[in-house]
Amino acid sequence: MAESGSLLAEPPAGSPPVIELDGVRKTYRTGAIEVDALRGVDLRISEGEYIAIMGPSGSGKSTLMNILGCLDIPTAGHYRLAGEDVARMSEDALAEIRNRRIGFVFQQFNLLPTLSAWRNVELPLCYAGTGRAQRRVRAIEALEKVGLGDRIAHRPNELSGGQQQRVAVARALVTDPALILADEPTGNLDSASTQDVLDLLGELHASGRTIVLITHEPEVAATAGRVVRIRDGGIQYDTSSDHPSDDADGPGDVGFGAVAGPGPAPVPVLGPGHRHEKAAHGDPARLTWVIRP
């Protein structure tokens, strides 16, 4: 499989951060009720970074990921992807980015139950218009890459949870995307399968891809080079900064064992009052997002 390219087919000169959020806000309106899920997020992610986003349930992590993946749009603020304002991109350009340049992995795997592993993996290539023979070759290649070359004809219910998530990772990487967005990819896995998936993400990162990983689990976040913690829709702490955000209470509050500048993240340690949380995503709409972004 070819190494990943830039996020855009022809990135602008000067290599801006691959992801730039400025003052991004997201307000959901349900009837008369408004929820401010994101309240002015500023975030820059460089090409090739491996970043974990942490935060308590309801803090806005999935909302942020949906915006990063162009699955949703901010209510206010700017999102530039490889230097281009997403708000100004055509629908075709956005579809191209979602289909070919971003790979999505979700907690619930979101595999189609009636399709074999390789048929699930080839789906993004179907939407990209790749020919049948090439789809099969690339799907099997992706499954081999995640260690499932001997399970290509198995359906999801004939695979373990860890194997299903590896199929989902194969589906995410079959288009050779530059950016992988993983929302709680290990949330439903035992520790051995968690390690398998983290190893895979590590390999994808080593091959040049930008990885954004959302997780509740500090030990999972610790595998990333940078950890951003969000709370109440804002960035509370970013290990790539020398200083916590203005609204942060300091490293003791966010549960990190040490303060660090750029470089490997400290191993996060749960502080008093914090707990490991498992997300309970059950939004069936996400299935649509994965296979027909």
Ligand SMILES: Nc1ncnc2c1ncn2[C@@H]1O[C@H](COP(=O)(O)OP(=O)(O)OP(=O)(O)O)[C@@H](O)[C@H]1O
């Ligand atoms: N489609 C929606 N309509 C209305 N409110 C929403 C919608 N999606 C999310 N919210 C609200 O926005 C806030 C942030 O939700 P989000 O799913 O981003 O949090 P999260 O950090 O991913 O949580 P979890 O870890 O539990 O998945 C929550 O208060 C949630 O109730």
